[in-house]
Amino acid sequence: MPFSTSGKIKYAHKGALNGKHIVVVSNHLEREKIMYRYLSFMGAKITYVHNEQEIAEHQDDTDIIWVVDGIDNMDAINALLRRLLYSLEDNNQQAVVLSKLDEAAINHKNIFYINAAPLCKSNFMLSILVAAGLHQPKQIKKAKTLNNFLSTEQARQANKLILLVEDNLLNQQVLTDQLHILGYGVEVANDGEEGLNMWRKGNYSLILTDLHMPKMSGYDMVEKIRNEAELLDSIDAQPHIIAVTANALKGEKERCLAVGINDFITKPIELNSLEDTLKRWSNKQNQGQNVVAHQNMALPIDMEAVAKYVNGDKAKQVRFFKMYLEQSQSLIKSINSGVMINDLDEIVDGCHQLKSISKTIGAQMVADLANTFEEKCKKDELTTDELINLRDELEIEYSKAAQFLKEQVKIAEQEDELVD
Numbered sequence: 001m002p003f004s005t006s007g008k009i010k011y012a013h014k015g016a017l018n019g020k021h022i023v024v025v026s027n028h029l030e031r032e033k034i035m036y037r038y039l040s041f042m043g044a045k046i047t048y049v050h051n052e053q054e055i056a057e058h059q060d061d062t063d064i065i066w067v068v069d070g071i072d073n074m075d076a077i078n079a080l081l082r083r084l085l086y087s088l089e090d091n092n093q094q095a096v097v098l099s100k101l102d103e104a105a106i107n108h109k110n111i112f113y114i115n116a117a118p119l120c121k122s123n124f125m126l127s128i129l130v131a132a133g134l135h136q137p138k139q140i141k142k143a144k145t146l147n148n149f150l151s152t153e154q155a156r157q158a159n160k161l162i163l164l165v166e167d168n169l170l171n172q173q174v175l176t177d178q179l180h181i182l183g184y185g186v187e188v189a190n191d192g193e194e195g196l197n198m199w200r201k202g203n204y205s206l207i208l209t210d211l212h213m214p215k216m217s218g219y220d221m222v223e224k225i226r227n228e229a230e231l232l233d234s235i236d237a238q239p240h241i242i243a244v245t246a247n248a249l250k251g252e253k254e255r256c257l258a259v260g261i262n263d264f265i266t267k268p269i270e271l272n273s274l275e276d277t278l279k280r281w282s283n284k285q286n287q288g289q290n291v292v293a294h295q296n297m298a299l300p301i302d303m304e305a306v307a308k309y310v311n312g313d314k315a316k317q318v319r320f321f322k323m324y325l326e327q328s329q330s331l332i333k334s335i336n337s338g339v340m341i342n343d344l345d346e347i348v349d350g351c352h353q354l355k356s357i358s359k360t361i362g363a364q365m366v367a368d369l370a371n372t373f374e375e376k377c378k379k380d381e382l383t384t385d386e387l388i389n390l391r392d393e394l395e396i397e398y399s400k401a402a403q404f405l406k407e408q409v410k411i412a413e414q415e416d417e418l419v420d
Helices: 029-041 052-056 074-090 121-131 152-157 169-181 192-202 218-230 252-259 271-286 303-310 314-341 344-361 364-378 384-419
Strands: 021-025 045-049 065-069 094-099 111-115 161-165 185-189 206-210 240-245 263-266
Touching (some): 029 045, 029 065, 065 074, 065 121, 074 094, 111 121, 152 161, 152 185, 161 169, 169 185, 169 206, 169 271, 185 192, 192 206, 192 218, 218 252, 218 384, 240 271, 252 314, 252 384, 303 314, 314 344, 314 384, 344 364, 344 384, 364 384
Parallel strands (some): 021 045, 021 065, 065 094, 094 111, 161 185, 161 206
């Protein structure tokens, strides 16, 4: 936050902090000594911390000021500040960051950046007084804050407009602030029903949704969006959908995949984790790699291939579909487990079996992707990122096939009820 030193100071520097607790994060002995002299003169209570454990001991302290030394390693300090974002807001904390630049790397109303190379006594003291609310600086230029987020139209034009579907007001605010920090525009729906209606009108390319909400759950909303988007003419109709959940329950990933959710992230959400998740999907979209929407409106299952095995027997066809869904979900889970622990043998075995049963059921795209994944793993030349990308492509296409088969089973059961 750039400011001048020409404003009138309401209080004398000496003793002005009157016991205010200042927590200093630094590993530079000489700067620690200089800051101690300045802060002692101002009457501060000073605590020095040097590692994550010591920092964590003060994250829940109320009304403290962090002085964070980023002169030697700003990347590490910015990572620390992202972890402190919740603490700053929840506990009325402020942070003064010593850097080599005047511009803020993380734009937040509770974080002040000062050029501290060299560390100037007057600028340092004034920044502390500003953070403590004891001095109002004269603005040289308008500082960037969370209020400078993209408008709806700006975000839409930049392909950065996100529909957030969340029923909890606090979670809405936290996620909205995080998304603004990451440079996205946000529109909020309070439940799945409202989210579905907003998607119908707004054509969002990225959706973040809670799973458990009143009126309509995230699962039901996604299922309806996938079905309706499949009928639209646009090849970009299918949005990327990321589930935001309080806990990764057993089987929840499989359920997410079955309804067409691309990925999920667990609360409480760290900014870095959210950033990585959004980058993974937005990059694919911007590069034209939207696998969900890449199909030219062809059905995910070749019904003629299925007919060869069932000879027109509808009941047998439904049994085939149910068997495939049960076996394939187990194989998808096994493949994902192999990716997570980098077990290529488990991936190869799972892909081989999935390829075989997918061909039988007419899920040719799933079979082709499983075959590609299997062959590349056999060569043992894949990086971790390449493993994850291949898994994601397979899971996305599989979710389309699984959803289609579920619909066929549902239709068949409804027809049986009418006959009875």
